[in-house]
Amino acid sequence: MPIKKRSAETREICARAPIIPVLVVHDVAHARPLAEALIKGGLPVLEVTLRTPAALEAIAEMAQVEGGIVGAGTLITPQDVSRAMAAGARFGVSPGSTDALLDAAEAAGLPMLPGAATATEAMRLLARGYDMLKFFPAEASGGAPALKSLAAPLPQIRFCPTGGVNPDNAGSYLSLPNVACAGGSWVAPDDLVKTGDWDRITALARAASVLPRAA
Incomplete structure (x- = not known):
């Protein structure tokens, strides 16, 4: 399948909700x-x-779990791609991108959300066929103002900012026309997971699910 079509699949996944929970499961x-x-x-x-x-x-x-779309994050190597797919991952997320990682994902047919932090990285991925990217680390890379500055020269690309996104700044990212969604860990804090407070996690998710996005 052409890379552009796979990237379109990633866009569709990112359109499902304004926030993608970034989970570290122990x-x-x-x-x-x-x-x-x-x-x-x-x-x-x-x-x-x-x-x-x-x-x-x-x-x-x-x-x-019915109704869910589960992906694997922090994909670094081709081996990560194969292990993630064997486990049932339906998409992959990487902090950056290498040819070896993308080659493996493309060969396996895994939709990818590859990471980029600069215009050059984003342009290289766009040239390869990827137009739905992860902006990482978002806050350390200039936050919403940096993403806003990329919108005019690179209008073809949509981003999922991750890294330092929280309830206080999520709105500033989601208001940007080149942001499809954002990744955040606050909806599943470690203390609530450890104590099994699933009702509270559902409440946090519900609040995040109605965050407004740019039209």
């Missing part, structure tokens, strides 16, 4: 109820980062 037992709580709250697209030994099993558990 205990597989939390995976299913966490996914259920977030989906119930209106956030169906979930990114499980490959930062813990439990991540792949968590993806496998979450992939079975």
